[in-house]
Amino acid sequence: MRRLIDLSMEVFQGMMTYPNVAKPVIVEMETYSQMAKSVGTDAYGVNEITNHCMIVTGDHIGTHIDSWGHVNPTAPRAEGIPIEYCYGDGVVLDLTSKKAGEEITPADLERAEAALGGYRIKPLDIVLLRTDAAKKRLEKTYLTDHPGMTKEAVHFILDKGVKVMGIDAIGFDPPVAQMFERKKFWEAHRVMREREYYHLENMCNLDEIPAPYHSFTVSVLPVKWRGASAAPVRAVAIINS
Numbered sequence: 001m002r003r004l005i006d007l008s009m010e011v012f013q014g015m016m017t018y019p020n021v022a023k024p025v026i027v028e029m030e031t032y033s034q035m036a037k038s039v040g041t042d043a044y045g046v047n048e049i050t051n052h053c054m055i056v057t058g059d060h061i062g063t064h065i066d067s068w069g070h071v072n073p074t075a076p077r078a079e080g081i082p083i084e085y086c087y088g089d090g091v092v093l094d095l096t097s098k099k100a101g102e103e104i105t106p107a108d109l110e111r112a113e114a115a116l117g118g119y120r121i122k123p124l125d126i127v128l129l130r131t132d133a134a135k136k137r138l139e140k141t142y143l144t145d146h147p148g149m150t151k152e153a154v155h156f157i158l159d160k161g162v163k164v165m166g167i168d169a170i171g172f173d174p175p176v177a178q179m180f181e182r183k184k185f186w187e188a189h190r191v192m193r194e195r196e197y198y199h200l201e202n203m204c205n206l207d208e209i210p211a212p213y214h215s216f217t218v219s220v221l222p223v224k225w226r227g228a229s230a231a232p233v234r235a236v237a238i239i240n241s
Contacts, residue, residue, distance in 0.1 A: 005209060007128075007166075007218075007235035009137060009202045011062040016142045018170055018201075022058035029054050059228040063202045063235050065164070065220060066172075070229040071192035078231040081198060081222050085163040090218035090237060091121055092128045092209050098147035101178040104129070106156040119214045123161025126218040134168040134204035148174030149188035158197055164220065166200030166235070200233060209237050216240070 009015075017023050030038060032048035041049055059078070060066070065086070068075035093112035095104055113121060121127060133146035146169035157165055173179060173188045191197065200220055209216065217238040222231035 001241050003239040005237040007203050008063040009204050021060045024057035024061050027054050059230045064230045064232050065200045065222050066230045071189050078228040079226040086220045090126045090216050092213040096132050100145035102147040103150045104153050121160045127165040129167040130206040144175045151187040151191050154188050154191045164198045166203045168203040168206045172199050
């Protein structure tokens with residue numbers, strides 16, 4: 001029996017977006033009847049065909065994966081994200097005890113891994129960091145009420161052979177205000193200047209993945225946008241029972 005859990009955020013006009021990221025605009029360009037008129041089928045009694053929309057959006061909107069080139073100017077951008085890293089075994093680390101603005105440390109990750117009942121993160125696992133911040137994704141507090149990774153925590157996971165990790169928060173680092181307070185600016189992101197890795201932001205529904213929180217499949221295949229620094233993802237957990 002196979003069950004799919006959607007880990008992707010809905011994208012819509014007016015949604016919460018990271019500071020300075022262009023908000024999405026989705027506009028219907030032609031209705032069903034306008035399309036019929038524009039192609040001429042209305043003359044034959046076919047008064048409705050299809051509609052189509054124009055979408056204008058930033059590349060860091062909704063559930064997306066950051067390319068290596070998002071931070072490292074010499075690295076490939078979204079078209080170069082290796083898809084072999086984006087489909088594989090998943091593991092959820094429960095970090096819901098972390099409060100808004102707090103840093104996620106290697107010690108936090110060690111405790112979360114120990115709670116998996118003997119499972120140890122292995123190379124190319126896709127590690128999902130559950131904070132439950134996404135439960136407030138329709139509220140303004142979503143922009144500020146989340147913990148974030150430290151650079152040491154990122155290295156801790158990468159040292160296990162992981163290439164892709166994701167978080168159910170608007171940012172992978174702590175909120176902007178806390179970064180300025182600590183004078184530690186996007187240090188988790190900036191690990192990409194030292195090592196190849198990819199992370200997802202704006203995931204959701206990690207709480208729906210059942211125990212034992214591993215031994216399931218994750219698909220986070222990105223759209224192949226040439227030149228973009230990130231790409232949208234339809235993230236899915238595939239549970240086989």
